[in-house]
Amino acid sequence: xxxxxxxxxxxxxxxxxxxxxxxxxxxxxxxxxxxxxxxxxxxxxxxxxxxxxxxxxxxxxxxxxxxxxxxxxxxxxxxxxxxxxxxxxxxxxxxxxxxx
Amino acid sequence: xxxxxxxxxxxxxxxxxxxxxxxxxxxxxxxxxxxxxxxxxxxxxxxxxxxxxxxxxxxxxxxxxxxxxxxxxxxxxxxxxxxxxxxxxxxxxxxxxxxxxxxxxxxxxxxxxxxxxxxxxxxxxxxxxxxxxxxxxxxxxxxxxxxxxxxxxxxxxxxxxxxxxxxxxxxxxxxxxxxxxxxxxxxxxxxxxxxxxxxxxxxxxxxxxxxxxxxxxxxxxxxxxxxxxxxxxxxxxxxxxxxxxxxxxxxxxxxxxxxxxxxxxxxxxxxxxxxxxxxxxxx
Numbered sequence: 001x002x003x004x005x006x007x008x009x010x011x012x013x014x015x016x017x018x019x020x021x022x023x024x025x026x027x028x029x030x031x032x033x034x035x036x037x038x039x040x041x042x043x044x045x046x047x048x049x050x051x052x053x054x055x056x057x058x059x060x061x062x063x064x065x066x067x068x069x070x071x072x073x074x075x076x077x078x079x080x081x082x083x084x085x086x087x088x089x090x091x092x093x094x095x096x097x098x099x100x
Numbered sequence: 101x102x103x104x105x106x107x108x109x110x111x112x113x114x115x116x117x118x119x120x121x122x123x124x125x126x127x128x129x130x131x132x133x134x135x136x137x138x139x140x141x142x143x144x145x146x147x148x149x150x151x152x153x154x155x156x157x158x159x160x161x162x163x164x165x166x167x168x169x170x171x172x173x174x175x176x177x178x179x180x181x182x183x184x185x186x187x188x189x190x191x192x193x194x195x196x197x198x199x200x201x202x203x204x205x206x207x208x209x210x211x212x213x214x215x216x217x218x219x220x221x222x223x224x225x226x227x228x229x230x231x232x233x234x235x236x237x238x239x240x241x242x243x244x245x246x247x248x249x250x251x252x253x254x255x256x257x258x259x260x261x262x263x264x265x266x267x268x269x270x271x272x273x274x275x276x277x278x279x280x281x282x283x284x285x286x287x288x289x290x291x292x293x294x295x296x297x298x299x300x301x302x303x304x305x306x307x308x309x310x311x312x313x314x315x316x317x318x319x320x321x322x323x324x325x326x327x328x329x330x331x332x333x334x335x336x337x338x339x340x341x342x343x344x345x346x347x348x349x350x351x352x353x354x355x356x357x358x359x360x361x362x363x364x365x366x367x368x369x370x371x372x373x374x375x376x377x378x379x380x381x382x383x
Binding site for chain 1: 281282349350351352353354368370371372373374375376377381
């Protein structure tokens with residue numbers, strides 16, 4: 001014969017359930033302070049915004065007539081600058097030199 | 101040697117010729133070309149082409165020559181320079197002379213890819229519905245080429261497109277701040293610069309340039325602020341410079357391996373200046 005009757009088993013089950021529920025609450029309370037809150041990750045900074053891309057190397061070599069490691073004022077590194085100042089014609093000719 | 105200048109095609113045209121009459125002759129020639137090829141003149145042949153509902157259009161002799169040059173340009177640049185982007189150029193806001201262009205909220209509609217062919221048999225243009233032509237750069241370069249080839253002047257330069265019959269021709273390439281990027285010996289040949297820093301305006305929150313990429317039918321986004329190309333003719337130099345701009349990072353490498361391009365130079369977005377080794381620099 002079992003030492004416990006049905007009624008006693010029911011009490012054990014009820015207390016066990018209550019203890020489990022209480023324990024879960026405690027666990028949740030204990031875990032709460034270390035739970036990582038969802039946050040918006042910082043914006044990814046493209047490497048290109050700080051590291052200027054270079055032109056693909058031509059087969060016969062590349063002449064570097066002027067190199068600037070930092071973008072000059074008013075010029076973005078990725079897109080053409082909205083603030084780029086108006087400029088005279090880039091290929092304004094100079095007076096013809098030799099010959100005639 | 102006489103130097104002269106006049107305004108045409110929305111830019112300053114400069115001439116160097118043996119006589120003072122040279123400039124006047126070149127001015128008359130440019131007026132003839134502009135009167136047919138301007139999309140801003142309602143009575144021009146180009147405006148008639150762009151506004152007709154017909155898909156098969158007979159062309160004048162001059163227009164046939166210009167469109168033939170444009171057809172060749174499309175082939176040489178693997179489709180990157182295509183005069184059929186006119187609807188996108190106008191739709192993004194450049195639908196009037198540049199001095200009158202204003203900021204707009206958004207582009208005016210969706211623009212279908214360019215569709216046009218030439219029929220040599222009867223010298224007609226066949227154009228897809230919705231395709232509008234913009235001859236701007238091509239007509240300018242072509243006018244320079246023909247002016248020199250006709251002997252009207254020894255050298256003609258129009259807004260960055262230069263054609264020379266003088267072995268001594270030297271030009272200075274300026275950056276977007278007006279500083280010297282390089283001095284280049286052009287000699288007998290041509291040199292052209294295409295830039296996205298000069299003709300700019302806003303569409304919504306985006307600043308755009310006049311150069312439209314036919315692959316996207318939208319203003320080009322490129323790390324190149326300006327590209328300069330030396331070639332045999334001003335048309336080739338002009339389309340080469342545009343293609344280098346559109347190709348962006350790969351532009352110089354492409355120019356270097358392209359036979360009809362003699363040399364190329366780019367002004368990079370950070371102010372650096374790079375060139376192919378074929379560029380003839382002058383101290």
